[in-house]
Amino acid sequence: MNLFKRAWWRLAGHLGKTVMLTGLFFVICTLVLSGFLIQSAAARAADSAKGSVGAVVTMQLDLDALINSGGAGRSDGAEPGIIGPGGDLRADLVDKVCESSVVARCNYTSDSAAAPTDKVGLHQPVPPPGGQDTTGTDLFKADGVRDLESVADFRNGDSRLVSGSGITPDSKADMLVIEERVAKDNRLKVGDRIKLRAGTIDPEKGGMSTKEVEFTVGGIYKNNTADSGAYVPAMADPANQIYVTPDGATRLQAKDPAGGGAVLRSATFTLRDPGDLGRLKADAKAAGADLKIFPLSVNDKQYRTLVGPINKTADFAAVTVWLVAVAGTVILALIIASNLRERRKEMGILLSLGEKKPRLLGQQLVEVAACALLAIGFAAAGSQFIAEGIGGQLLAGQVSSAKESAADEGPRQDLTDPTGGANKKEEGPETEPIDTMNIRLGAGDIGKVGATGLGIAALATIVPGIRILRLNPRDILTKGD
Structure with missing residues (x-):
């Protein structure tokens, strides 16, 4: 007799068990x-999120690595307490790294100071107290920027141009942007040529450098x-x-930018x-960068903030799939x-009538697979509706937990900032984690659950069904159980 007909009669004749087995499979699937x-x-x-945020990689000097490599010794002309040219991160090198196909955009900054002339x-509307030594602080804070619009104060609206133009990658090397109070105090306007002294210590003569640098107020x-x-x-x-x-x-x-480009504090990619x-x-290595002295450190905080909760939800779902x-x-x-x-007894009778044992196991597989x-x-x-409900609840819990953790953690100290980050301004609005799921049912998902369901059916049938292959019809019919 055809095993498929027997399977159909069995399923139709025992509707209670068929419904129970189908219901159990429905829950699992x-x-x-x-x-x-x-x-x-x-x-x-x-x-x-990868396409919209990416990750920011910073390249800057690792002073310990430079000292351990011997690059800060007298052999390269450095004096005690002064970093030699081996510790200079040059713009020409950074520009080569910027050409990498994986870099969406890059920027770099250079820190310095300028002494008044x-x-x-x-x-200084209020003069310093009498007798106070202000030699090391009576300086302009001069930031070398590639693009003024990328500076946090200008992005946040704390500063804005009122005359002239900002610095761009195409600006002339001697361009200068000053605050309007300094401009009024010194009666300066856009286009004026001025001179400032280098705000460094002269290692040979001692005291502040006397070198003057000429700029154009842009x-x-x-x-x-x-x-x-x-x-x-x-x-x-x-x-100032x-x-x-x-x-x-x-x-x-007091350095020459002609020997490899500007000296940078850090570069970001x-x-x-x-x-x-x-x-x-x-x-970067192919461009000639020594990644031991100028390591690349990734800051993917925004990306992790965006996808952290939803990835944890996906991990929980994966564990659930395996457990189920x-x-x-x-x-x-x-x-x-x-x-x-x-x-x-049913199988004993079928075996005594000449049915093959593998066909009996096949009948079980057909019943369960149906x-x-x-x-x-x-x-x-x-x-899809169940996944939207479960996923939404799980994701909401993960987002809430992530926000609580971020609030408890508070701001981290920036070890590269001598003020410890006390004066650091926020560079933009906080990134909010992804809090919604776009659940879509596709043919691939149905295929995966189909393969999983049939795999479970096969495994759950074959393992106990191995006993069928050891059945002896005489023993079954004469001894029963």
Whole structure:
């Protein structure tokens, strides 16, 4: 007799057991398919976040590595307490790294200071207390920037141009942007030529350097911080913040930008994909960078903030899929083993009539697979709504937990900032984690749950069904159980 007909008669004749088996498969397949849908939605969200945020990689000097390598010794002309040219990160090298195919955009900055001259003085509405030595603080704070619009104060609106233009990658090397209070104090306007002294110590003569650097006032800006009415060290007063090109900042350090480009404090590279750090390191080495002295450190905080909760939700869904699959297989195997025990006489009669043992096992597989296919169809119809509900609740919990952790952690100290980050301004709005899921049911998801469901059916049937291959019809019919 055809095993498929026997399987159909069995399923139709025992509707209670058929419904129970189908219902159990429906629960298993629904949970498994929901897990797959949540994982797929999380993967799409993570891919989207990669393209919109990327990761920022910073290149800057590792002083300990430089000292250990001997690059800061007298052999390269360095004096005690002064970093030699081996510790200079040059713009020409950074520009080569910027050409890497994995870099979406790059920027770099250079820190320096400028001493006033007889014709250009500091803005100090309140003089220092009598007898206080202000030699090291009576300076302009000069930041060498590649693009003025990328500076945090200008992005946040704390500063704005009121005359002239800002510094761009195409600006002339001698361009200078000053605050309007300094411009009024010194009667300066856009286009004026001025001289400032390098704000460094002369290692040969001692004391402040006497080297003068000439600039052209290309822009005047206004900072929203008003005068405090009390004495403030000149370098800490926002009015004495000036902006120059990286080449200009290098000259204010009494160094020559002609030998490899401007000397930089740090360079940042925004990657197209946070996973491209390895490729960037390879390209940097090919460009000639010593990554031991100038290491690349990735800051993917925004990316991690965006996808952290949704990735944790996807991980939970993956664990759930495995647990449901394993538990479902065990439960089904126990149920099928119990059914096989109840059907020993049926199988004994079939064997005595000449039926082959593998065909008996095949009948069991057909019965279970039929229930599984029916359950997969029902699961495909309702899993999207269930996944949206479960995934939304799980994601909301993860987002809430992430926000609480961020609030408890507070701001981290920037070890590269001598003020410990006390004066550091926020560079933009905080990134909010992804808090919604775009659940979409596709043919691939149905295929995966179908393969999983049929795999569970096969495993749960074959393991206990091995006993069928050891059955002896004479023993079954004469001894029963």
